[in-house]
Amino acid sequence: MFKKFRWFIDYYKKEYIIALTFLFLSDLVGLIPPYITGKLTDLIFKGEIGFDRFIKIILFTFFVVVVKYFFAMGWSYFINRASNEIEHETRDKLIRKFLKQQLRFFEVNSTGSLMSKSTGDVYALSDLAGPGTLSFFDSTVFPICIVIMMAVAIDFKLTIVSILPLPLLAILCIKIGDKIYEKYFIAQKSFDNLNDQVLEDVEGVRIIRTFNQKEKRYEAFTEKGEKLRDDNMNVAKLEALMAPLQRIIPALTFIIAISYGSYLIKINEISVGELVSFTYYLNMLIWPMYALGNFINMKEQAEASMDRIGEVLNYKEDYVDREDAVDLKDEVFDINFNSHSFSYPSNDIKRLKDIKLKIDAGRSVGILGKTGSGKSSLIKQLLNLYKMDTSTILLDNMPYDYYTTKSIRSKIGYVPQKYMIFSKTIRENIIFGDKSKDEKDLEWALTMADFKKDVDEFTDGYETLCGEQGISLSGGQKARLQLARALIKKPGILILDDTMSALDSETEKNILTNLKENFSGLTLLIASHRIVQVKDLDYIIVLEDGKIVEEGDSDALMANKAWYYKQYQIQSMEE
Numbered sequence: 001m002f003k004k005f006r007w008f009i010d011y012y013k014k015e016y017i018i019a020l021t022f023l024f025l026s027d028l029v030g031l032i033p034p035y036i037t038g039k040l041t042d043l044i045f046k047g048e049i050g051f052d053r054f055i056k057i058i059l060f061t062f063f064v065v066v067v068k069y070f071f072a073m074g075w076s077y078f079i080n081r082a083s084n085e086i087e088h089e090t091r092d093k094l095i096r097k098f099l100k101q102q103l104r105f106f107e108v109n110s111t112g113s114l115m116s117k118s119t120g121d122v123y124a125l126s127d128l129a130g131p132g133t134l135s136f137f138d139s140t141v142f143p144i145c146i147v148i149m150m151a152v153a154i155d156f157k158l159t160i161v162s163i164l165p166l167p168l169l170a171i172l173c174i175k176i177g178d179k180i181y182e183k184y185f186i187a188q189k190s191f192d193n194l195n196d197q198v199l200e201d202v203e204g205v206r207i208i209r210t211f212n213q214k215e216k217r218y219e220a221f222t223e224k225g226e227k228l229r230d231d232n233m234n235v236a237k238l239e240a241l242m243a244p245l246q247r248i249i250p251a252l253t254f255i256i257a258i259s260y261g262s263y264l265i266k267i268n269e270i271s272v273g274e275l276v277s278f279t280y281y282l283n284m285l286i287w288p289m290y291a292l293g294n295f296i297n298m299k300e301q302a303e304a305s306m307d308r309i310g311e312v313l314n315y316k317e318d319y320v321d322r323e324d325a326v327d328l329k330d331e332v333f334d335i336n337f338n339s340h341s342f343s344y345p346s347n348d349i350k351r352l353k354d355i356k357l358k359i360d361a362g363r364s365v366g367i368l369g370k371t372g373s374g375k376s377s378l379i380k381q382l383l384n385l386y387k388m389d390t391s392t393i394l395l396d397n398m399p400y401d402y403y404t405t406k407s408i409r410s411k412i413g414y415v416p417q418k419y420m421i422f423s424k425t426i427r428e429n430i431i432f433g434d435k436s437k438d439e440k441d442l443e444w445a446l447t448m449a450d451f452k453k454d455v456d457e458f459t460d461g462y463e464t465l466c467g468e469q470g471i472s473l474s475g476g477q478k479a480r481l482q483l484a485r486a487l488i489k490k491p492g493i494l495i496l497d498d499t500m501s502a503l504d505s506e507t508e509k510n511i512l513t514n515l516k517e518n519f520s521g522l523t524l525l526i527a528s529h530r531i532v533q534v535k536d537l538d539y540i541i542v543l544e545d546g547k548i549v550e551e552g553d554s555d556a557l558m559a560n561k562a563w564y565y566k567q568y569q570i571q572s573m574e575e
């Protein structure tokens, strides 16, 4: 029954043992007051009790109640501790898993789904680990203790007859629980879809407005919202079905107990006080019936959530470093694409075909080509973002997988085509968690990226908040912020994927001059549509449909009189 949750029970064994011991002691002590009440009733009925004894019994009962609540404090603390730890640990595992993945993982798992798995599903697990464990104990061990007490201290026959309807409740709860699992799984999927749309709408709000898509998006949202509501209602209906069962069946046990108990008093088998204690114990059995329903509910939901979380945690990494991979030590290194081809995992179409390109350390290379020709795809190979043939890329004459991916990436400064700006300050976006960088490094990176003059004009300077996806910055400022983030690493290799398109020609020139003057030995790769951005580089390749169709320096390509030559003329005229 608990196979899926074994790991957290094993992990927090100590907390659970302490918590359940406290819980057990608290429940045991809780059995004393009903017994005393029955005895007291009999003593009063028979007139066998004086004031002193009465006070002593009352004080003792009070003492027992206090002890019970001290034990309750203990179990409450340790169970909540385990539950919070499990929530933290599971979320931690998920985030670590997300951060390890190549981009394919994010193509098959939507952001909305990953978000709801790391929130709602994690809560369902922690609910089971905390209140769920309490409900489990209280619906199994506790009622057994009560029933034993009823049978031993009061009357065996009365106990058996009164609790006869209870197994029926257990069976019905288990049956309904199975259905809850199915419905909850469906509801969580609907929550994923709704999450996805919220993310897209918030991120794309400007486009949605400009394209007058507000109504359509609203309709789509309403539809998803209604589906989620209906799916949640299906879960709620099943939960509601448990409630009357939890009331009617215990009520039945009361009717039986009072009727049969009265008969037993009449034939002198039990006393009035014993029937008082008995009904007291029966009353205590009501909570375990609720607890059973709660537990089954929580268990089914947590099981569905564990399966959903498991889908992520068991996702087989698309790429893992070889066990004997070593760290790449050189800051700058030769790169050799040796007949390298590549297809994205989503289909078999070759997006890079037989690429042969040697980039010596410290050289600058321009990657040109029309849109969709494979420029970004070529660049991404160096970052190992998708599964690829690692044997046809050599770094310092060794295959790519000879080195750890982390060490390769740490040498590369990458400015992607798509902006990725966090809703933090400019300082935080550039330093990006690197504690070794100080004020001087920040200032230097901003100057290199020709962004300092802009930031100096902002009222809050380095502390200016960039907003969601850099909403408070212009396109050119976003490009330079990303460039500053790449440069502060002082990389050996700098990759600019269409970074300069958003910049005016003067800013572009300033940046290239800064790079030339301050980064001696830098290997520079620039992917672009615009010839002006690459014409002064050491080497230029032109891609067409994933193949290199022209290569050489600008003079050689001009002499070639092919695509480069024609584009040069067209773009010069445009400028």
Ligand SMILES: Nc1ncnc2c1ncn2[C@@H]1O[C@H](COP(=O)(O)OP(=O)(O)OP(=O)(O)O)[C@@H](O)[C@H]1O
Pocket: 344, 345, 346, 347, 351, 369, 370, 371, 372, 373, 374, 375, 376, 377, 378, 417, 498
């Ligand atoms: N993640 C992906 N999955 C599948 N196909 C992709 C993916 N990314 C890009 N492609 C396809 O690969 C081809 C090359 O795309 P790439 O982004 O490398 O071109 P590009 O030359 O950089 O284009 P642009 O100049 O427009 O940025 C395109 O046909 C594109 O549709």
